[in-house]
Amino acid sequence: xxxxxxxxxxxxxxxxxxxxxxxxxxxxxxxxxxxxxxxxxxxxxxxxxxxxxxxxxxxxxxxxxxxxxxxxxxxxxxxxxxxxxxxxxxxxxxxxxxxxxxxxxxxxxxxxxxxxxxxxxxxxxxxxxxxxxxxxxxxxxxxxxxxxxxxxxxxxxxxx
Amino acid sequence: xxxxxxxxxxxxxxxxxxxxxxxxxxxxxxxxxxxxxxxxxxxxxxxxxxxxxxxxxxxxxxxxxxxxxxxxxxxxxxxxxxxxxxxxxxxxxxxxxxxxxxxxxxxxxxxxxxxxxxxxxxxxxxxxxxxxxxxxxxxxxxxxxxxxxxxxxxxxxxxxxxxxxxxxxxxxxxxxxxxxxxxxxxxxxxxxxxxxxxxxxxxxxxxxxxxxxxxxxxxxxxxxxxxxxxxxxxxxxxxxxxxx
Numbered sequence: 127x128x129x130x131x132x133x134x135x136x137x138x139x140x141x142x143x144x145x146x147x148x149x150x151x152x153x154x155x156x157x158x159x160x161x162x163x164x165x166x167x168x169x170x171x172x173x174x175x176x177x178x179x180x181x182x183x184x185x186x187x188x189x190x191x192x193x194x195x196x197x198x199x200x201x202x203x204x205x206x207x208x209x210x211x212x213x214x215x216x217x218x219x220x221x222x223x224x225x226x227x228x229x230x231x232x233x234x235x236x237x238x239x240x241x242x243x244x245x246x247x248x249x250x251x252x253x254x255x256x257x258x259x260x261x262x263x264x265x266x267x268x269x270x271x272x273x274x275x276x277x278x279x280x281x282x283x284x285x286x
Numbered sequence: 287x288x289x290x291x292x293x294x295x296x297x298x299x300x301x302x303x304x305x306x307x308x309x310x311x312x313x314x315x316x317x318x319x320x321x322x323x324x325x326x327x328x329x330x331x332x333x334x335x336x337x338x339x340x341x342x343x344x345x346x347x348x349x350x351x352x353x354x355x356x357x358x359x360x361x362x363x364x365x366x367x368x369x370x371x372x373x374x375x376x377x378x379x380x381x382x383x384x385x386x387x388x389x390x391x392x393x394x395x396x397x398x399x400x401x402x403x404x405x406x407x408x409x410x411x412x413x414x415x416x417x418x419x420x421x422x423x424x425x426x427x428x429x430x431x432x433x434x435x436x437x438x439x440x441x442x443x444x445x446x447x448x449x450x451x452x453x454x455x456x457x458x459x460x461x462x463x464x465x466x467x468x469x470x471x472x473x474x475x476x477x478x479x480x481x482x483x484x485x486x487x488x489x490x491x492x493x494x495x496x497x498x499x500x501x502x503x504x505x506x507x508x509x510x511x512x513x514x515x516x517x518x519x520x521x522x523x524x525x526x527x528x529x530x
Contacts, residue, residue, distance in 0.1 A: 162529065164424065198427045244434065270431035270528060271438075274413045277526035285529040 156191045158281040162273055166199035168220040174286035175228045178237060187235040193276065194232075197242035197269025201251065204229070204241065209256035215249040221258040229258065242269030410445035414520040416513070417456030417530040422466045425459045428530050429470060436478045446480055449520065453486030453513030456530065457493075460485045460507040468504050475506040486513030 159181070163174060174194075182190060196203055205219040221229075229239065243265050246253060253260055266272040277283050415432070417425055432448055439446040450459075458464040460483055465471070474481055485507045493499040503509070510516050521527045 164427075164530075197431075198424070244431065248430075268431060268434060270413075270428070271435055273528050274411060274526040278411065283527050283529075 156189055157185055158191045158276075158279070159193070160273060160276045160281040160283055161192070161194045162283065162285045163194060163196045163200035163203060164198045164269075166202040166216065166218040166220070168202075168218060168222075168225070170286070171200075171203045171220055172225065172228065175225075175232060177284075177286050178232055179228075182232075182235055182237075190236070191281075192236070193238045193240055193281070195240045195242070195266070195269050195272050195276075197245050200269075201241055201245050201249075201257075204239065204258045204260055205251070206256055206258055209251075213249050213251045213256055226258050233259075238264070240264055240266045240269070240272060242272070243267050245269065410447060411439070412447045412520075412523075412525040413449075413528060414517050414525045415448070415450045415528050415530055416517045417450065417452040417459060418454040418513075419530060420455035420458050422459055424530050425456075426467060429467060429474065432481070433474060436474070436481060440478075447482075448478075448480065449482045449484055449525075451484045451486070451510075451513045451517055453489045457485055457489045457501070460503050462502040462504050465504050471504065471506050483507045484513070484516065485509050486511075486516075488512050488514075 161174060161178060163171060165171070178192065178194070181192065199216070199218075202216055202218045202220050203225065204221050205213070205216060206221045207219045210216060210219040233239065239260070241253075241257070241260050241264055244267070245251070246265070251257065253262070253265065273283065413435075415428060417428070419425075428450075432450070436446060436448065452459050459467065460471075462468075471483060475483065483506050485503055487509050488511065490501045490503075490509070493501050517527060
């Protein structure tokens, strides 16, 4: 009888651990982080996305609320190469297939990519025509203000 | 650089060297600008990490491992299991979780987009910008953003304080003869008393020792001892930090 109880208990503990892992950590215990991108060097941007993947690997995607804010030259990370001659003020357009795959991979793990509306307006960027998969909900009025607001809400700031 | 050098430099940045060792390394830094630059960068990185992880999130509570082999615990375990399955299923299925007091949390719209929680009327937004790069195009864009924010806050009667701290190569922005934005800085500083431009004395001293340059600052720049130390202090005082 005792053996049976122990076996049932072991099964229960296992199941609980399983269901516990399936549930995301509650919002208030998640680590909140914002990454700031404003440079247009493709290597540096890819490096930043690698940093973010390492960050997710270390903390676990369910324990992390991670955002990337792009403004100024940083928007080049999602700027399609064929759009470069249609927009103003960009030297690089880095949304190559490789960059897109990195971005998709991170989005699938819950990372949000936010783009500054001031930059789009000032540099005559058409969100749908020129950018890789940027939704209207991903547009923030000002990248700089967004960085300040997120920090006031407890997001740790990292500039790779 | 040998591993022991690296260890020593880390210990120096962490303030863990003996006074003799410190003096020795300081002397070496005076003779080797590259070494000085490396140690300065190390210090900046560590300061950033300290601030970023000053308040690490609480680890997730584990339910497993606490159940003892008794009938009472078994019953409690079964109840917990039921709760666990239901909550796990609800959360996993994206179904409605129970209502909680959301006033403490970031407000999310249906797209999961964050919104600033309503601030009490007396609250002030405080931002310190840190410029270390010689590229003044970036500084120019930053001034665009800052001017936009200053105007928006003024129009809404919201309180805002902005400091722009320049050290290392970023000091060029505030140097007479090198600043590409001198007139604009003057206009902004005149118009907004809540905007301050700050230059790092360490950098000024270093330029003199290393390259014999007598730095002259533009009239609107104030001087503080250490730019890096200043931005770390500001963050610990609750300021938002943005690196240019």
